[in-house]
Amino acid sequence: MAELKNKTGAPPGTIVYYGEDKTEKVKITLIEYNETEYIEKEFYDLTECLDLVNPSMVKWINIDGIHDVSLVEKIGKYFNIHPLTLEDVVNTNQRPKFEDYDNYVVSIMKMIYYDTELHSEQLSVILLEGMVISFQEVHGGDAFDLIRNRIRLGKGRIRKMAADYLAYALLDAVVDCYFTILEKIGDRIELLEEELISDPTKETMQQLHYMKREMIFVRKAVWPMRELINNLERSETELIKPSTDIYLRDVHDHTVRVIDTVETYRDLLSGMMDIYLSSVSNRMNEVMKVLTIITTIFVPVTFIAGVYGMNFEYMPELHSHWAYGIVWVVMIGIIISLLIYFRKKKWL
Numbered sequence: 001m002a003e004l005k006n007k008t009g010a011p012p013g014t015i016v017y018y019g020e021d022k023t024e025k026v027k028i029t030l031i032e033y034n035e036t037e038y039i040e041k042e043f044y045d046l047t048e049c050l051d052l053v054n055p056s057m058v059k060w061i062n063i064d065g066i067h068d069v070s071l072v073e074k075i076g077k078y079f080n081i082h083p084l085t086l087e088d089v090v091n092t093n094q095r096p097k098f099e100d101y102d103n104y105v106v107s108i109m110k111m112i113y114y115d116t117e118l119h120s121e122q123l124s125v126i127l128l129e130g131m132v133i134s135f136q137e138v139h140g141g142d143a144f145d146l147i148r149n150r151i152r153l154g155k156g157r158i159r160k161m162a163a164d165y166l167a168y169a170l171l172d173a174v175v176d177c178y179f180t181i182l183e184k185i186g187d188r189i190e191l192l193e194e195e196l197i198s199d200p201t202k203e204t205m206q207q208l209h210y211m212k213r214e215m216i217f218v219r220k221a222v223w224p225m226r227e228l229i230n231n232l233e234r235s236e237t238e239l240i241k242p243s244t245d246i247y248l249r250d251v252h253d254h255t256v257r258v259i260d261t262v263e264t265y266r267d268l269l270s271g272m273m274d275i276y277l278s279s280v281s282n283r284m285n286e287v288m289k290v291l292t293i294i295t296t297i298f299v300p301v302t303f304i305a306g307v308y309g310m311n312f313e314y315m316p317e318l319h320s321h322w323a324y325g326i327v328w329v330v331m332i333g334i335i336i337s338l339l340i341y342f343r344k345k346k347w348l
Helices: 046-051 069-078 083-089 145-153 163-198 202-234 242-307 323-344
Strands: 027-033 038-043 058-064 097-100 105-114 118-128 131-136
Touching (some): 027 046, 038 046, 058 069, 083 097, 083 105, 083 118, 097 202, 105 163, 118 202, 202 242
Parallel strands (some): 058 131
Antiparallel strands (some): 097 105, 118 131
């Protein structure tokens, strides 16, 4: 993995990729459309892609892979994108944020997805005049298949709207993925809660810790989204038309719901942790209670056995014909009396 120390001392705007080492060739997908036409092509050469751009159509250029710094620099130079923006695009540890420039606006966020565990992928969406450029890492978190299908089939209003609506649709798709992830986490929390109540084990505690780390991971990705959408709504850029504002408000509402759900799940997991500790403590108390009762019952019996186990010659009871039976009767009587007493006190 590339390290941040490679940027230490470098001037602002130095484009250095920070993320997992990749060798895949970067794929460029060009989608152009208007209300009546639709074109979709894939390229591995930027010049070939740009030669086919039609100025009269809405354009979506999707870059799968941000590890090719030279390609990112070429795109930035061609579309006059500020080096500070390009620096954020290739830094996979970048906090989600929104920036407003003279000729474009950029939104940087995290797409979250599951394979065997929870992962995140950085997404950068740049809105220019009549065009959207999106940068993704080469992972499995692409949330845009539904958007592509809507464009291909001409469903909904996306083919009738401008590039700002496309940018909104991409943001909305990312937020919708958060709901899907939280639904899966919610199902796992329910199963864990049932296990916690019925038969908690050490593995239950490990799962609780693991899920708490997952919620922290999700929270870091989701919380800045509210600020991002707020800044996008308040932006005075002419690239976002007033007709799109209502859709941005809807995304904002969805983001608030996601954040509320995340906080609810965090509180649930914290409460489950307390329940687990209380359950373990109660089980320990029950064990100690049983051991204490057994000890209490056998202390006087042990005392009697100890007294008559002494090797003194002059112990009159030792020579009695009924001594052995009497001692047993006394000991059993003590045990029965104590059990009755404990039952009366509701200790048993």
